[in-house]
């Protein structure tokens with residue numbers, strides 16, 4: 001122990017300044033914990049003013065932590081903790097706080113695949129069908145067009161060409177209701193047609209299969225079909241056609257949940273087709289119309 005009161009006072013001053021710079025770093029770090037995880041994940045971190053602000057704060061904090069004064073404080077704290085033989089972790093409150101704190105957004109999170117799909121939104125029964133292959137498409141379309149009011153056509157980039165492209169694009173039309181372009185991939189090794197995307201348009205919209213409808217209803221219809229495909233990425237073309245045909249009454253069908261044609265919010269018709277298995281009221285299962293925002297059970 002030093003006997004010089006002046007030196008003692010200076011040491012106390014130095015320590016309290018170190019503690020206050022560490023406390024400042026800690027409070028700024030806590031603040032940044034509330035920044036959205038997109039700060040680190042987004043490919044466009046500068047896209048919004050609030051992200052820009054968070055990013056700036058993160059940069060400033062990094063500079064502060066690297067500064068001599070904070071590095072000095074951290075070193076002093078580390079050696080002081082090492083020299084201190086008392087068990088700091090025995091402090092109950094500190095332990096509690098440690099346990100209660102939710103995982104911080106900055107910590108690397110376990111990888112969660114995007115593909116977190118639930119069960120297939122297609123009927124289980126359909127799974128028994130041999131899925132349509134590229135070479136069977138023309139015959140399938142011919143038969144489909146003879147037995148359905150909606151129609152299928154092979155779409156090609158070059159007018160008049162009959163060559164099936166790869167990916168193959170098929171146009172599905174319900175007269176005066178909608179046009180959908182169904183894009184399917186296949187290969188020599190795996191000739192099964194796998195639907196990659198379905199894009200819906202208004203019956204009189206003249207747009208390419210790879211663009212987007214100008215109408216909300218067709219945009220949300222495309223989203224809904226994408227959701228279905230995500231639930232069963234290798235669903236057969238035949239199975240996909242069942243809910244597609246069920247869109248015939250999209251502008252007159254009532255949602256079976258809220259019993260309205262147009263949703264109360266957004267005034268969009270029921271774009272969801274939900275499969276209900278046969279029950280005591282019906283001997284066959286059916287596709288029920290629902291709004292995207294209404295309960296899906």
Ligand SMILES: [Zn+2]
Pocket residue numbers: 255256257258259260263290291294
């Ligand atoms: Zn509804």
